[in-house]
Amino acid sequence: MRPIDEESRIALDGSRPADTLIVWAWRDGSLVVPEPLQVIDAGWDEDAGDSVKIGQNISLTVADPDGSLGAWRLDDPLGVAGTLLQVIYKIGGARALNAAWFRITDNTPDELVDWRVINEYGYEEPDGDLEPHTRRVPVITSVVKIDAVDLTIGPDRDKLENPESPGAGATIISEFKRLTHDYFPTVVDPGVTDRTVSRQLVFDRERLEAGQDLLGRISARYRMGGDGECRVYPLGGDSVWRVEPGYGLVSVKRRQSLDGLYNRWVVEGKESENGQPVRAAVSIETGPLRFGGPHGRAQSFYSSEMIETYSQAVAYATRLRDEFLSSLAVVLTVETVPRPDLQAGDRIEVGAPVVAGYVAYLPGEITSIRRSFTTVPGSTVLTVSCSYADVVNALNRTDWAQHLTGNKPALTWDRMPSTWGSAPAITWDNLP
Structure with missing residues (x-):
C-alpha cells in the first residue's frame, strides 16, 4: 500500500472533487517539457501475481497545441529513447502523492494540419496563387497518445x-x-x-x-x-482496507468457469531398473468436485522420468491435488471509489451483499487494478482473488440475518450490541 497522509486518507472516505494526474516528463535527470503534460484522459493498470507479468503500465492522451510533442526523432521530448514520466496523483480536495515512474514505450500523434498565409518579404512563388511577399505555412495541432511501463522494463x-x-x-x-x-x-x-x-x-x-x-x-x-x-x-499478511456498501463499494461481480476444474491427477513414470511403466492416480473424493459426482470425471496427466516408483507417483499426484485445492479461488471484479493508495498485491476485505440478506466479508488479494480518468473520472476496478474456502466460510456464517431465511443458530446476549446491557439468557423459542 502506498504511504498516504492522514488528511488525504480522510478525504478518500468522503465526498470530494474529481482526482487528477500530474505528469512530468524527464530524460537523463532533466525536465524535457517545462510544464506538466496536459492530460486529457488516462488509463493506469497494475498487475501482480504468479499468472501475469508483474508491473504497471499507463496510457495517456495529452494535448499538444503547438504540435511539438509528437515525436519524429527518437530523442524528441516524448520519444522512446529514454524519456521517463513522473506520475503524481492529486486527490480532489486534499494533497497529492507520488504514484509511480514510467518509461515511454510508444508515442502516437494524431495531428490536424491547417494552412495559413503569412507575410514574408522577398518570398515569391512562381506560378503560385499567392501575392508576392506572402507564403503559405502549415500550422499543426495534435493530441498525442503515449504508452509507458514502469521501471522494471529496464x-x-x-x-x-x-x-x-x-x-x-x-x-x-x-x-x-x-x-x-x-x-x-x-x-x-x-x-x-x-x-x-x-x-x-x-x-x-x-x-x-x-x-x-x-x-x-x-x-x-x-x-x-x-x-x-x-x-x-x-505474500499474505493482514487486510489493509475493508470495502463495503456505503463505505467505498460501487459494485461486486463474479464469474465461474469450468476450465481447469480437474478432480483426478494421474502421474506416470518409469522404473529405473527394468523400464516398466509406473502409474498412480489420486482423486478428489468429497465436495462438489468429487470424482464421479455431478461434476463428472476430469483428469490431469503428468509424466516424468524422475518418477521411478509407485510410492513416488502417489506422493506427487497427492501433491498436485492438494496444490490445486489450496489454489481454488473465487475471482471478484470490484468497482470502488478512487483509492490511489491501493496497490496490486495488497490484501483487502470485500463486503459483498448476498441474497440471504446480509453482507459476506470476503478476504482476498488484489491481483490487478484498473484506473480510468475518462468516462468516470477516477473510477477504480479491482480484480480480487479470494480463497474458495474463505468464500464458503463467509457464506456459511450464522447470525441474525440467517434466522430470517429459516436457519436458526444459537442466539446469546453476547451476540447483541453492548449498549443493550446485561439480561437473562434468551433463545429463539422465547422471542416475541
Missing part, C-alpha cells in the same frame, strides 16, 4: 549475456539487488525473511525473471513504489 530488457551464479555468502535479497541495482534501489518491507541462496543456481538470459523466481523462494514479490524504488513485500 532489467527486463537487459538480458544476461552469459550464465551467472550467486557469489559466496549471497542471499535472496542481495542477489535480487545485484541483478537490478542499475535500474532502481530496492526497499525491503517488514515481514520479508531473507535467507542464503545456493551457489549452484544458474541464471540464464532473463534478468528480471531470475529475480522474481528468487523472491518466490521466500514467499515475496516485488512492485514499484511512488519514488522510483522497488519494494519487496511478503
